[in-house]
Amino acid sequence: MKEIMAIVRMKKTGATKKALVATGVAGFTAVKVIGRGKLVTDTDELEKCREKLLALGLDEVSDAGDTETLVTSFLDGSRFFPRRLFTILAHDEDVPRIIEAITTANRTDYGIGDGTIFVLPVADAVRVRTGEAGEAAIW
Amino acid sequence: MLLIRAIVRPEKKDEVLAGLSEAGFNAATMVDVVGRGKQKGIKIGGMVYDEIPKILILVVIPDGEKEKVVKVILSTARSRNEGAFGDGKIFVSPVEEAYTISKNALGL
Structure with a gap:
């Protein structure tokens, strides 16, 4: 079970959402953030x-x-520039696929400022509606 | 790699970010958040304020740099010399992989 944090351009929010849905991600959270790179x-x-x-x-x-x-x-x-922070929970084996989808959707000719993706381990997840825990709680 | 999440006072944010930039960690992400701590908010008169505005700063750093970054945040985010309730918290979590989208490659 992994948490994928992707920081993308504001204008690419729609494209990222489409790409994620097409990849078969069950759900994600998006927050407005401001940030700067190295x-x-x-x-x-x-x-x-x-x-x-x-x-x-x-x-x-x-x-x-x-x-x-x-x-x-x-x-x-x-x-600091405005960016959108996507948080996605995923099974281990789906992580490369999702990263590929986010990367292709977000690359631009500008290069610098396209964003960063982080992959974090998740200890546990619980679905509130059913109470099921672990991998079953993702989808 | 490590993800540092620092919750700091909004008025201290510029100082913390300048300190981080000076120490060589220019990249950072910020979110406005509200929260309360161990003191259960502040009581002013009869009113209890338990949604106190803070800034959440996210920084991802290489493994060996934790002490340096934590030290910078601790020294810049503390109010006065002795510190006060509400100065914030620092959380450190592991990051397994980082990808730079523009380079389509692994690494910070």
Whole structure:
């Protein structure tokens, strides 16, 4: 019995839900969270992100100087971004399948910021309605 | 790997996150939560408040770094020097695997 914690982009919530249902997951919980990832030190990668962000045309909604500082604050790693945290309970043998489904649904061209999946052991689970425990409580 | 769940005061969150970032653990996830502790909330006048707002910080770290991270959180989340009721808790659970989606690979 395993608990899968997946942190994904807000916009990918629907795609992740669809992918999970298609994989045959019985149930899951989703929470709004904010988070940040590890520091990106690759300057080429950062420069690419900066160009993409500047090309979005933020100048229309803010002054030119503001855009610079905004983009810099996006890329220096200290800012928290909204993400969706999925919690899924699964049988041991289903874990690779679910991870595969979440990964394919969530990969984007942006790369950085696509999210992370953690797999945690679960000691026990009990279904409240029937009282059945252990593996039977998942599905 | 280990998952550190730290429940801290909302006003201490920036200090804790700055401390973690300085110690080399920039990645973190936060959720707003409400909760109560051993003291069963706070009693002010006749009212008992047992849904006290806190911030839940989730950090996943490599195995050997537990002491360092716990020390950082303990020193930054404590109010005043001696600490006070309501400063929060730290829970540590094992993580078996971590995948980075963008790299489609195992590892933090």
